[in-house]
Amino acid sequence: MRWKTVLQLGYKELWALWRDPMLLILIGYTFTLGLYGAATSAPESLHKAPMAWIDEDQSQLSMRMASALYPPHFMNPVPLGPQAADAGLDSGRYTFALTIPAGFERDIKAGRQPELQLKVDATRMNQAFVGSGYVQAILSQEVAAYLDRDAPAATPSVELATRVRFNQSLTTSWFTAVMELINNVTMLTLVLTGAALIREREHGTIEHLLVMPVTPLEIMLAKVWAMGLVVLVASGAALVGVIQGFLAVPINGSLPLFLAGTALHLFACTALGIVMATVARSMPQFGLLLVLILLPLQMLSGGQTPRENMPQLVQQVMMLAPTTHYVALAQAILFRGAGFDVVWPQFAALLALGGGAFAYAAARFRRTIASMS
Incomplete structure (x- = not known):
């Protein structure tokens, strides 16, 4: 050769x-x-989804919930009225519009189960499907943390420490x-x-x-x-x-x-x-x-x-x-x-x-x- x-x-x-x-x-x-x-x-994960925030409660809990929705998963929630939020959804400006009803914090403290309203623009299929689960998980975690803040801390028998390597931000x-x-x-x-x-x-x-x-x-x-x-x-x-x-x-x-x-x-x-x-x-x-x-x-x-x-x-x-x-x-x-x-x-x-x-x-x-x- x-x-x-x-x-x-x-x-x-x-x-x-x-x-x-x-x-x-x-x-x-x-x-x-x-x-x-x-x-x-x-992407498989949510990234900078725009959200309108209708806060009719104006309580400490509602403000805490709003601060939990932050980048990179969401853009900072924009406080709006119900009509402006609906118009933003119709025009495609927002993907999500979350409404906090009046008396939400009071009902949570009283042990009742108040409901939140989440409107989703389903034409953005990936964000709509993934984002709804993100919103539910984040808000549930914030409500649970708010209720447990005054409760006596119990020492867990096992503590799991999660450390992410090579891609810390996932x-x-x-x-x-x-x-x-x-x-x-x-x-x-x-x-x-x-x-x-x-x-x-x-x-x-x-x-x-x-x-x-x-x-x-x-x-x-x-x-x-x-x-x-x-x-x-x-x-x-x-x-x-x-x-x-x-x-x-x-x-x-x-x-x-x-x-x-x-x-x-x-x-x-x-x-x-x-x-x-x-x-x-x-x-x-x-x-x-x-x-x-x-x-x-x-x-x-x-x-x-x-x-x-x-x-x-x-x-x-x-x-x-x-x-x-x-x-x-x-x-x-x-x-x-x-x-x-x-x-x-x-x-x-x-x-x-x-x-x-x-x-x-x-x-x-x-x-x-x-x-x-």
Whole structure:
């Protein structure tokens, strides 16, 4: 095998990608606007929901309840009258309008159960669904604390002290941004590698390569290093520019160590992309096959749902997927600041899986080339 030939063929792949504007747009969008949008849109937690506050009681308890609804979950409640609050809901200015009836504090102290009225703009489905539970939990906690302030404190037999590490504010976008980057790395690696091979077949340039003094292994290695390099550079730039820059997500671990793990993951995924391209005969077929392969890799690898919550059989089967080990090392390095002494089992697994996938891809690619000659 001649490495200079592999290098020259890789340059050819990069020039072919440069002349494909749709793939360039896909790469640019995936690692910029797509990544930013996935991390900031439709969060699982409530974020700066606008609220109107109709306080007909004007008591110490009602003011205490109003002060409990503060950013980042809510914007500071705006005191309004009933008509102004209804108009604000109708215009979309407010998502919630909470009414405290007159005599609320008096009824609470008397042991009665007065009712609060919460009006919700349900056209904002995510905030309406999550926010109603937030309001109920926060106000119930404040009322209970208000009633217990004069009661003799009982010494609890067990005291639970909760300490949150690595994401003290429980900001959802921090986790979502990194997981979206991991998903995009896997998706683009499969797409670019498979598209590079299918494009050769559809344009007829694969026949040109067959008459040249190059081997199938050299052709395959050229596609692997060229497409892997593109995704590696794009992912590194997205991690620094978008995730650390625009989204202000703190990265606790070593970026070079993460990129080294990414390179091993790319090695395995590019081989898988070549296998898929030898199975599919056209880009539409490749797209359908990509859906069948990509969705299980993303959904069952631990990036969206903890692997501990999955059936034991699924956990064991997914140990054969490179995304499982990549997600584990990415979370350990980027979130918890782990070093190589912690994540070396994931590195070894990626190297073994990548080597096996590459060997199988090389054998299948060689048979595909032989059938065309």
